[in-house]
Amino acid sequence: MSHRFVFIGAGNLATHLAGVLKEKGFSIEQVYSRSEKSAKLLAEKLQTKYTTSIQNIFTDAVVYFVALKDSAFEEILTQINFQNKLLVHCSGSMPLACLEKYSENIGVFYPLQTFSKNRNIDFSEIPVFVEANSPENEKRLIQIAEKISGRVSVLNSEKRLNLHTSAVFACNFVNHFYTIAAEVLKSKEIPFEVLNPLILETARKVQELEPALAQTGPAVRFDENVISKHLETLQPYPEFQKLYRLVSESIYKFYQNR
Amino acid sequence: MSHRFVFIGAGNLATHLAGVLKEKGFSIEQVYSRSEKSAKLLAEKLQTKYTTSIQNIFTDAVVYFVALKDSAFEEILTQINFQNKLLVHCSGSMPLACLEKYSENIGVFYPLQTFSKNRNIDFSEIPVFVEANSPENEKRLIQIAEKISGRVSVLNSEKRLNLHTSAVFACNFVNHFYTIAAEVLKSKEIPFEVLNPLILETARKVQELEPALAQTGPAVRFDENVISKHLETLQPYPEFQKLYRLVSESIYKFYQNR
Numbered sequence: 112m113s114h115r116f117v118f119i120g121a122g123n124l125a126t127h128l129a130g131v132l133k134e135k136g137f138s139i140e141q142v143y144s145r146s147e148k149s150a151k152l153l154a155e156k157l158q159t160k161y162t163t164s165i166q167n168i169f170t171d172a173v174v175y176f177v178a179l180k181d182s183a184f185e186e187i188l189t190q191i192n193f194q195n196k197l198l199v200h201c202s203g204s205m206p207l208a209c210l211e212k213y214s215e216n217i218g219v220f221y222p223l224q225t226f227s228k229n230r231n232i233d234f235s236e237i238p239v240f241v242e243a244n245s246p247e248n249e250k251r252l253i254q255i256a257e258k259i260s261g262r263v264s265v266l267n268s269e270k271r272l273n274l275h276t277s278a279v280f281a282c283n284f285v286n287h288f289y290t291i292a293a294e295v296l297k298s299k300e301i302p303f304e305v306l307n308p309l310i311l312e313t314a315r316k317v318q319e320l321e322p323a324l325a326q327t328g329p330a331v332r333f334d335e336n337v338i339s340k341h342l343e344t345l346q347p348y349p350e351f352q353k354l355y356r357l358v359s360e361s362i363y364k365f366y367q368n369r
Numbered sequence: 370m371s372h373r374f375v376f377i378g379a380g381n382l383a384t385h386l387a388g389v390l391k392e393k394g395f396s397i398e399q400v401y402s403r404s405e406k407s408a409k410l411l412a413e414k415l416q417t418k419y420t421t422s423i424q425n426i427f428t429d430a431v432v433y434f435v436a437l438k439d440s441a442f443e444e445i446l447t448q449i450n451f452q453n454k455l456l457v458h459c460s461g462s463m464p465l466a467c468l469e470k471y472s473e474n475i476g477v478f479y480p481l482q483t484f485s486k487n488r489n490i491d492f493s494e495i496p497v498f499v500e501a502n503s504p505e506n507e508k509r510l511i512q513i514a515e516k517i518s519g520r521v522s523v524l525n526s527e528k529r530l531n532l533h534t535s536a537v538f539a540c541n542f543v544n545h546f547y548t549i550a551a552e553v554l555k556s557k558e559i560p561f562e563v564l565n566p567l568i569l570e571t572a573r574k575v576q577e578l579e580p581a582l583a584q585t586g587p588a589v590r591f592d593e594n595v596i597s598k599h600l601e602t603l604q605p606y607p608e609f610q611k612l613y614r615l616v617s618e619s620i621y622k623f624y625q626n627r
Contacts, residue, residue: 123585180592181592181594181595182592182594204587204595204598204599223563223564223566223567224566224567224570225567225570225571225574225585226585227574227578227583227585230574232570236566237566238563238566262563266559269557270557270559272598272599272602273553273554273556273557273559273602274554274557274559274563275599276553276599276602276603276613277549277550277551277553277554277559277564278550278564278567279586279587279588279599279613280546280547280549280550280553280609280613281546281547281550281564281567281568281571282567282568282571282585282586283584283585283586283587283588283620284546284613284616284620285543285546285547285568285571285572286571286574286575286580286583286584286585287580287584287588287616287619287620287623288538288539288542288543288546289538289539289543289575289580289583290580290581290584290623291535291538292535292536292538292539292580293535293579293580293581295531295534295535295538296531296532296535298531299527299528299531299532301524301528301531301532301535303575303579303580304576305481305496305520305522305532306481306535306536306539307575307576308481308482308494308495308496309481309482309483309536309539309540310539310540310543310572310575310576311572311573311576312482312483312490313483313539313540313543313544313572314543314568314569314571314572314573315569315572316483316485316488316544317544317547317561317565317568318562318565318568318569320485321551321561322544322545322547322548322550322551322561323548323551325485325544325547326541326544326545326548327381327483327484327485327540327541327544328537328540328541329462329537329541330537330541330545334438334439334440336439336440337439337462340462340530341462341530341533341534341537344530344531344534345534350619350622351538351619353615354615354616354619355534355537355538355542357611357612357615358542358545358612361545361608361609361612362541362542362545364608365545365548
């Protein structure tokens with residue numbers, strides 16, 4: 112395919128996505144980032160060119176991928192003339208329409224995963240959600256997405272935003288609860304790794320079973336004896352106590368209403 | 370080994386634990402449960418006897434395993450004469466001392482895992498925490514535990530309670546957040562399984578990385594633009610909105626203080 116891509120942004124998402132696109136035979140012509148360090152690092156990985164100057168962004172790319180944080184879109188994109196090339200962002204919470212003022216050919220390419228440095232991820236399993244402003248652009252994005260993932264769907268901006276909210280609960284908030292667990296254990300000199308099999312099994316269970324059916328623990332029946340003991344152990348952490356109470360109440364109410 | 374065990378309780382924990390003990394060559398002589406259905410089902414799995422009558426619990430066992438919910442301990446155990454045989458409970462939040470009035474030989478045998486019906490679990494990976502009222506009893510429990518798990522430690526009641534609190538966050542509360550994610554997706558007709566790779570990767574990441582270092586998402590820097598969009602999507606669920614706010618604030622504060 113004669114797909115020459117430029118990446119605007121060089122963070123974790125850009126690194127993983129550009130990496131797998133190159134692996135699948137696409138040509139990443141250039142990486143732009145404000146940070147010289149990030150731009151250079153990703154360009155070296157991709158064996159391609161980089162720039163930290165908006166004026167030097169190549170004008171002959173076929174697709175521009177925007178992998179910036181949402182709050183940087185406006186400032187950076189207004190400075191680039193995309194000459195109506197296909198301009199695509201990778202954000203869960205930005206609507207497609209936010210790109211309208213920069214090009215006549217726009218789309219969204221949203222891979223649903225948490226990307227960290229130094230972790231290899233099997234991209235073929237990652238759901239990719241695309242959206243575009245015309246059937247032709249949608250088709251191009253589907254073709255690109257299907258080269259890297261076996262799970263490509265079209266999803267509109269409103270649904271994608273809801274999907275992003277759900278991902279914050281299932282990933283960011285979940286990770287915060289791992290963090291709270293780690294704090295509680297640290298105070299008693301218990302290594303966090305004792306929780307590893309429990310954490311994995313909890314995640315594996317819902318791969319097969321509706322999460323509402325997998326719920327166990329004292330909150331389902333609001334076992335006050337156990338709950339009050341747990342709240343006592345959380346006395347050094349008033350904020351975690353508050354979270355414990357609120358989540359327990361939420362669990363209890365959820366199962367009362369079913 | 371001449372270990373004849375009786376199981377008091379026939380729920381998920383009893384089913385998994387008795388099953389693996391039998392597999393490793395221990396003899397489960399009898400299962401007691403108030404529920405005929407549960408008692409019979411487990412006894413059939415173990416090819417052993419069962420009773421629903423406390424008076425008929427065998428008196429010649431070598432170890433009695435109590436796998437009841439915490440609130441049922443008192444009512445059931447006061448009716449049994451254990452003749453000072455080794456009496457062991459499997460609860461995360463009950464202290465060892467709660468067994469003192471029932472026998473002179475007491476212990477705790479706590480496998481840290483979430484057990485569900487119809488799910489096979491590799492017991493050898495499950496951390497088992499034991500405690501006993503004498504070095505001899507402790508040694509017996511360690512010997513039993515080491516037959517089924519490669520991860521056996523001695524842990525006192527106070528630390529075990531903290532461990533249990535941390536497990537509620539890392540398992541029960543995490544599962545509730547999977548449930549909330551499922552509710553949000555259901556309202557937009559998006560299948561829950563799109564979150565599967567994200568959920569698994571989030572759990573796998575902390576097997577190698579301290580969870581505080583694995584945190585991503587809008588709450589870390591309190592990205593108000595994204596957060597307010599997410600809160601809007603949660604308008605049909607005022608309670609989930611409240612949780613979203615509180616957890617986001619907790620994440621933000623946590624990283625401000627580091």
